[in-house]
Amino acid sequence: MKVAIVSVSDKGKKLAVTIKEKMDNDSTIIKADVFHKNVKKCLKIAFYEYDAIIAVMASGILIRSIAPYIESKTSDPAVLNIDDNGNFVISTLSGHLGGANSLTNKIAALIGATPVITTSSDINNRLGIDVLARDLYMSIDRPKEILFFNKAIIEGHEITLTSKSKKEYLIEYLKNNTLEIDVCFNYSEDLDEDEIRVSLDNHELTLKERKMVVGIGCRRGKECEKIYEGLKKSFSDLNIDKSRVNQFASAEIKKDEKGILELSEKLNVPVNFVELEKLKLFDSNDVQKSEFVKSKFGIYGVCEPSALIMAGFDSKLIYKKTSFDGVTIAVAISR
Incomplete structure (x- = not known):
């Protein structure tokens, strides 16, 4: 999830920065950006370019600013509203499909606030x-x-x-x-x-x-069980069973990596190895770039770009590159 945190007051900005710092440690948050003032312009950009908006401001300012852009529960981003003191986190828009309700509970727990959710089923x-x-x-x-x-x-x-x-x-x-x-x-x-x-x-x-692809990177000779441990931890973070995986992906330099091949066979999940040329040409602002990997293989990364390429055009990360003792895991899904 890509999150825009928008504030109006100086006090609100301090809270926005605190939220960002806490979210940066969450592998399911692909990125969190803070925007301050210029609210109408920032919210318009955020509405179309982010999965979620956290608005630290009065509800009236928020509602009037986003009203022209609201279209459908299937496409609108999650929108949360927080007061400057951080007392309440309110799920305002796209509570279910957009994920505002679950994000409200997460943010409230991070800052010690009261979550406010009004959807009938919840x-x-x-x-x-x-x-x-x-x-x-x-x-x-x-x-x-x-x-x-x-x-x-x-x-x-x-x-x-x-x-x-x-x-x-x-x-x-x-x-x-x-x-x-x-x-x-x-x-x-x-x-x-x-x-x-x-x-x-x-x-x-x-x-x-939606096609779910797990991108895998690892040190040479990493055992299947070690890779499996990283996979299980990442899916625990996503709160979903590992049997939901449709495909594994890695770079072609890993095509003879025994641990990855054994894991594919163990879980009966196909694995595809992406050609280096495709990885060199692939570009995304959401991918973390490693100068070390670039110096060794001529590409900036393995697990994130491999997952995104195999998930298909316009796919997105739901789990950013995370390291587990010499294993890196990323997860992408198709649109």
Whole structure:
């Protein structure tokens, strides 16, 4: 998640800087930038270029500034509102699909504030279908049906989840989630492997996996188990089961790396090794550049660009390059 923190007052700026410093240590935060004053211009830029906006200012200023740009719950960024004293963190826009509710809880915990969330499913301790889709990195083909299913979930109706085969990551997610939802599972050959159909009465929508690619870099000769430990830690940070992975990726200089090949076989996840020329040509402001890797191999990095390239055009990082004892892990998803 890319986060813009926008402040108005000097006191608000100090809080914004504090939030940024704390977020920089979070591998799921790809970058956090602080903007001060010039609010209307900053918020307009942030609305289209960031996944989330944290506005440290009065709610009236925030609402009037973003009102012209609000379009849809499927595309608007998450927007949070915080008072200058840092007493309250308010989920203001895109609470579910945009992730504002979960980010509100995270920021509130970081600065010792009270989170304020008003979405119906959350205050009734129920799991919204759009929250499930976001947490599992899935797209929704009929977003207009979200309201029907969330209302049904709040009222305690049982919904049916149908897939082609058993989805371990879905089962683990539902088992570990603290919010309530009544479901039954069904299986059908009519669906693609990456689809889950949600149905109740005559209503249905389809959740589709966004391609999730784990980029891996490691020191020469790193054992499979050490790479696996890094993978498990990164997915624990993402709060999702490792079975959600669609593909591994690394640079072609690692194509004979035994540990990576063994991990691919162990987890039955395909691995692709990206050609050096593609890595040399690839450029993104979100990728961390290593002068050491550049001096050795002529490329600025392995795990982040490999993951982004294999996830496809316009993909994005959801887990920035993080080191685990000689192993680097990054995770990208397709749009």
